[in-house]
Amino acid sequence: MPQIAQLAEFWSSQVFWTLIFFGLTFFVIGRGMVPKVMGTVELRDNQIKDDLAAAQAARDAADQQEEAWRERENENRVAAQSLIADAKAKAAAANEKKLASAQKRLDTKLAEAETEIEAARVSAMAEIEGVAAEATQDIVARLSGEKVDKRTARAAVKKALTNA
Amino acid sequence: MAADQAKVDPMKQFQLEPLFGSENWKELAGFDIAFTNSAMWMAITVVLLWGFVFGGMKRELVPGRWQMAVESFTGFIDDMLEANVGKEGRKYVSYIFSLFMFILFANLLGLMPIGVLGLHPFTFTSHFTVTGVLAVLSFSIVLIVGFWKHGFKFFTLFVPHGTPVPMILPIALIEFFSFLIRPFSLALRLFVAMMAGHVLLKVLSSFVIDGLNAGAMTSIIVAIPSFALMIAISALEILVAGIQAYVFALLTSLYINDAEHLH
Numbered sequence: 157m158p159q160i161a162q163l164a165e166f167w168s169s170q171v172f173w174t175l176i177f178f179g180l181t182f183f184v185i186g187r188g189m190v191p192k193v194m195g196t197v198e199l200r201d202n203q204i205k206d207d208l209a210a211a212q213a214a215r216d217a218a219d220q221q222e223e224a225w226r227e228r229e230n231e232n233r234v235a236a237q238s239l240i241a242d243a244k245a246k247a248a249a250a251n252e253k254k255l256a257s258a259q260k261r262l263d264t265k266l267a268e269a270e271t272e273i274e275a276a277r278v279s280a281m282a283e284i285e286g287v288a289a290e291a292t293q294d295i296v297a298r299l300s301g302e303k304v305d306k307r308t309a310r311a312a313v314k315k316a317l318t319n320a
Numbered sequence: 321m322a323a324d325q326a327k328v329d330p331m332k333q334f335q336l337e338p339l340f341g342s343e344n345w346k347e348l349a350g351f352d353i354a355f356t357n358s359a360m361w362m363a364i365t366v367v368l369l370w371g372f373v374f375g376g377m378k379r380e381l382v383p384g385r386w387q388m389a390v391e392s393f394t395g396f397i398d399d400m401l402e403a404n405v406g407k408e409g410r411k412y413v414s415y416i417f418s419l420f421m422f423i424l425f426a427n428l429l430g431l432m433p434i435g436v437l438g439l440h441p442f443t444f445t446s447h448f449t450v451t452g453v454l455a456v457l458s459f460s461i462v463l464i465v466g467f468w469k470h471g472f473k474f475f476t477l478f479v480p481h482g483t484p485v486p487m488i489l490p491i492a493l494i495e496f497f498s499f500l501i502r503p504f505s506l507a508l509r510l511f512v513a514m515m516a517g518h519v520l521l522k523v524l525s526s527f528v529i530d531g532l533n534a535g536a537m538t539s540i541i542v543a544i545p546s547f548a549l550m551i552a553i554s555a556l557e558i559l560v561a562g563i564q565a566y567v568f569a570l571l572t573s574l575y576i577n578d579a580e581h582l583h
Contacts, residue, residue, distance in 0.1 A: 158335045164400070168356045169356055171339075173353070176359075177363060178422055182418040185366075186414035186417055187420060189370075189377060190413060190414050191392055191414070192377055192379065194398065196387075200383075203381065254515035
């Protein structure tokens with residue numbers, strides 16, 4: 157076994173060079189380069205963490221804004237609906253008033269027309285009575301040769317007309 | 321005989337050889353510090369590991385594949401320390417990462433099939449002198465951190481909570497010895513696992529070569545099944561390379577947890 161057979165001859169060389177080269181590894185690579193590599197990893201981890209946090213914050217802000225927008229939207233809708241209801245109520249009231257006034261106008265017109273008709277009827281009746289009395293005087297004078305005065309003829313006509 | 325010449329020595333792969341005429345370097349207070357093939361492969365490991373991690377240092381916000389690979393390794397070590405040590409584990413990431421990647425690259429490089437190019441891969445983690453240094457380093461960190469943070473209260477590590485009073489002494493002794501054995505088990509586990517795998521592969525390869533040389537019949541009975549087994553065991557060794565690096569790093573982080581939190 158050369159490890160033992162050459163021990164006396166080479167142990168110091170082995171120890172020396174191991175210390176030299178492991179020392180180089182430790183100080184140059186372990187102390188010099190590894191912290192930089194790990195620093196890069198840490199940097200990246202931090203960056204990722206920050207980015208995630210920023211994304212989360214952005215999402216929260218967006219959520220908040222959406223919530224605010226929804227609230228505003230709801231308020232607006234409610235306001236719009238009350239506006240519409242108001243307008244509807246106002247229009248209905250105006251309609252009613254207009255209808256009422258129209259009705260009143262119609263009623264008065266109707267009443268006027270009725271009184272006119274009544275008057276016309278009365279005057280027509282009077283004329284008919286007059287005409288009928290004259291006709292009666294005429295008829296009596298022609299048939300019997302007797303003269304009937306106007307008043308008698310009129311009373312007879314009135315009597316006949318009311319009986320008819 | 322031809323069979324003798326073709327014989328494969330399964331131990332030769334662990335032989336240390338000074339390179340570049342460095343046999344007589346005695347610069348460090350008279351100690352021999354020859355630049356061996358082992359040191360050479362450590363250098364290759366460091367260079368490749370540096371290249372690997374450097375490729376992951378582009379610091380892009382959206383990582384490419386390479387950066388992703390490097391970051392998954394650092395993340396893996398970070399998670400392991402987070403799970404085993406907790407928040408305090410963060411400051412050991414540099415050390416555990418170096419340890420894990422150094423061992424992992426060494427183990428994997430030793431398995432590279434560059435023998436077909438005439439080169440000889442050398443697995444320096446199959447030498448207990450090397451794994452021993454790493455284990456002693458880990459153990460020293462545990463001792464230093466333990467005594468730094470807890471002073472002499474660190475010795476309460478050897479008395480688990482709820483130990484009945486008469487049992488305190490024997491249990492403390494057992495715990496103390498198991499504590500002292502840690503660096504040895506740490507070093508030996510890696511060294512043995514790596515060596516065993518490589519020896520097994522070499523022995524099987526000698527079966528293939530000798531079987532082929534001995535004729536058609538042995539080729540079918542010995543060489544081909546051995547070759548199939550070699551392929552399977554090579555796959556297993558890649559797994560072992562990762563597992564042993566992981567075990568070394570995991571146990572070190574568990575020991576550091578002891579030092580940080582006692583029991």
